[in-house]
Amino acid sequence: MIPAAPSRKLSIVIPAYNEGATIHLILDQVKAVQLLGGFTKEVLIVNDCSRDNTEEAVQRYMAANPELPIQYYRHEVNQGKGAALHTGIRKATGDYIIIQDADLEYDPEEYNVLLRPVLRGVADVVYGSRFMGGNPHRILFFWHSIGNKWLTMLCNAFSNLNLTDMETCYKLFRRDIVQGLQLEEKRFGFEPEVTIKMARVPHVRIYEVGISYYGRTYAEGKKIGWRDGFRAIYCIIRYGLFK
Template identity: 55%
Template sequence: MKLSVLIPVYNERDTVELLLKRVEAAPYEKEIILVDDASTDGTREILTRLARDHRDQVRLILHPDNRGKGAAIRTAIEHVTGDIVIIQDADLEYDPQDYPKLLEPILDGHADVVFGNRFHGGPHRVLYFWHSVGNRLLTTLCNIVTNLNLSDMEVGYKVFRSEILQRLRLKSNRFGIEPELTVKVAKLECRIYEVPIAYHGRTYAEGKKIGWKDGIAALYYILRFRLFD
């Protein structure tokens, strides 16, 4: 089993090197595909050095302009050669030590897709009340239109059997990638599991990027990809 770790990166100079060390420590044969989405804070230079020093495991793709998380993930998918694919944010909100739990349902032959669950069973940082309300509303709406019973549709940790992910024709450029992935694996009637994960969320002062406008956009994407795509 070969694991492909897709890491979209934008302006994460303070976390990306430590994140890469933690991903490399995961006890699997793996390839690490980093996509820098036109960072401007020195991240790109750090990634260039890391890719040079870890050529056996790391592939770096550089976007010439900022296109968003979804676009970075779509770029990374084009280079996947592994059997299982995990999407890993570069901000240390998600812990690579959770890989064994996330991979277990697929390795056991029970699942095609695994979602992390930030709020049931794993330690998580207590942060914004209205973010949690928005997340529940978006997850509920997504469940209504897909007939799923997910607990955390917007979670960044999503794991796929490679052949499932490569069947999807993804279009989102920004954070709409989360509902798009969810709706499209539901349409394929994939076997979806959830597992509890640790969540070390950040404040906006610490670099959190997703905002209320992305929440409004997610409503549109849920309906668009369920009804019109």
């Protein structure tokens, strides 16, 4: 039984690039979830200069759903997912920040799974692992999963952590800690960079919980590719060894 806590706020940072077809669906899910422990929501959408109707879809949703507090930001030049996350993290005012992709691969109902270690007072950072078992997991790409696990192992070697899923979208941070990091990576290198830098924060308490994963194919809009894998290796070595 998790004890009730004074009202606190969860900032939900959503980077969006060409997600006009699905962003209203993920926002419906975000709106529907009831957070544990007296947490309220703050949604921050960062449109990374989409070329589709993402902006119109967000504005239409905001007008039709004023009860969901949404802050909307737009990059005038496409900079990458990491850059969008930098903007959202910088603008967030909640006690904790969670990252939510604008597609439908992750289930906002599981925010509470990540919040439980926080509410028990044992965690400052919580990662949602797609590989811990016991949760629905769409079967897709063998080499993609091998790449994820190999990058996680390499990141663990440099950070001295024992994560099972460093590349997960669902990362929950205490706001003051993550805002105190100097983050540089503007694309998918954000994942290893924030993990390695977070591991170096004195006395930080990092937890990992199992989550579901409803992955997309590339035909359905998945964006990460093999080049991002090589960038992740570079970032692990750069931030793990030289910084």
